[in-house]
Amino acid sequence: MHVLITGGAGFIGSHLVDLHLDRGDKVHVVDDLSTGSRDNLAAHLDRPDFRFSEADIVTWSGLQEAVGWADRVYHLAAVVGVFRVLERPISVMATNIAGCERLLRAVNDCGWRPQVLLASSSEVYGPRTDDYLREDMDLIIQPEAPPRWNYAISKLADEAFALSYARTKEIPVTVVRLFNTVGPRQTGRYGMVVPRFVRQAVDGEPLTVFGDGTQSRAFTDVRDTVVMLDQLAEQSTTDGVIVNVGSGHELSMNDLALRVIERTGSKSQVERIPYEVAYGQEYVDIPHRCPDLTRLHQLIEHRPRWTLDTTLDDLIARARHSEGAS
Template sequence: MHILITGGAGFIGSHLVDLHMARGDQVHVVDDLSTGVRANLAAHEDQPNFRFDEADVLTWDQLDRVVGWADRIYHLAAVVGVYRVIAEPTKVLATNIAGCERLLRAARDGGWKPQVVLASSSEVYGHNDEHILHEDQELTVSTRAGTRWGYSVSKIADEALGLSYSQRFGIPAVISRFFNTVGPRQIGRYGMVVPRFVAQAVRNEPITVFGGGAQTRSFCDVRDTVVALDAMATSSGRETHIVNVGNDREISIRDLADLVIQRAGSSSTIKDVALREAYGEDFEDIRRRRPDLSKLRGMTGFEHRFTLEQTIDDLIDVERRKLEGGNDGHCTLVRNQSERAA
């Protein structure tokens, strides 16, 4: 199978590369490296089935050609992370919406209609008071989110584009609403909470909890996420679906901080930080975010392999190896996974 991954040098994208390369697929990655890291792809650089282009999907003149080559496209290129979303609101809209539309237009014009897997987000559910979030409920956009609302707008627009191109031009689309994906290769630089907590705990620094910590999230290991994405795309075939992708275990941010401290055997304390101090502006954070996974499980039979504790332990191991001046911990991580599987 020919696999095109935009944003493939990033956190989720690079794990998709690992999955498809292990299967013997031909994989082409396009990434402008604004947040992605070329080192994430180091294991595949010399493989004949792998190709990388450093390019921006908004302007790259070869996009039509590679879209026409692909059987399946994972479109992950986007501005992500709370810090970047707040700092670059116009780029969020331009990159996330225009980039998605340009890719879908290339798929329409290419004759061959590849399957397109679009990365959406649980942010599209907005400030919703439902106990559990399911795919057929109404989406909301609220200015209570401050500048962050532009990100949810961009993802709702991407979903609308995917559905429109599917209905009008017959391009099969799998719209995947991600719920707080975490795991190896994720960095805390752009506001991702788990790697930030782990880095602070390993160094015995105060764990900075933003916005009170009562808000809850549901964290899914990236190694489970990519398996779920592939399973959903495979089961969908030429049909179009919207599906939640994540883990339905819910935990408050304060309890997450306590769990990281416990797993790391850390002497860190918890320090409360106001949202304005953390991000430079006030906004009302989303209180709950737990997915209904009935559709994903019903269509694919998907089951998670990684618990939150296992993910945290792996990230702690990698962070400690960094402090010791060793490699990135990848070999140890693979060995630990193999031991668990045995």
């Protein structure tokens, strides 16, 4: 199989690269390295079955050729991370929407129909307070939406493009609403909580919890996520389908911090930082966010093999190894 991965030098994309190369597929990655890293792909750069193009998906001249070569396309390229989303609200809208539409247009024009999997986000649900978030429920966008919601709006536009191309142009598409994915290669630089907590605990520094810490999320290991994405891509349909991808086990940020401290054996304390200090502006968080996985389990067989504790133990060991190596 020929696989094109946009944003493939990022955290999730690079694990998809590993999965497909291990299987014997040929992989082409395009990434502008704005949040991804060439280091994530270092093990593959000299392989004949792997190709890397450093380029912006919005302007890349090689898009049409790459799409025409591919049997499957994973579209992950986007401006991501809370810090970047807040700092660059215009770029979030322009890049995420234009990049997605340009990709789908290229698929439509390439002369045949590769499987397409498009990454959306749980952010599209907005400030709902339901215990579990279902794909068929109404979504909430607040009036006079603050910059945080630009990301959700951009992903909603991407979803609408994907479903429209599926239904009018017969492109086989699956849209996945990713919930909190964690694991190796994720960086805390752009606001991701788990790598930040692990690094702080290993270094004996205070674990910085933003807000009061009662907000909760459901975490899934990236090594399970990419298996689920692969299986869902096989289900791509010209009817278009939206699927939650994540875990049903929710944890507050306070409890997550304490669990990281416990598993590292660190003497670190928990330090709570107001949102306006952490983000430099007014910020409204979501009290909790957990996916309804009924549709996911109807479509694929895979169930997560990594628990949060085994993921944390792995990340802690990697952080200590990198500290010793340096």
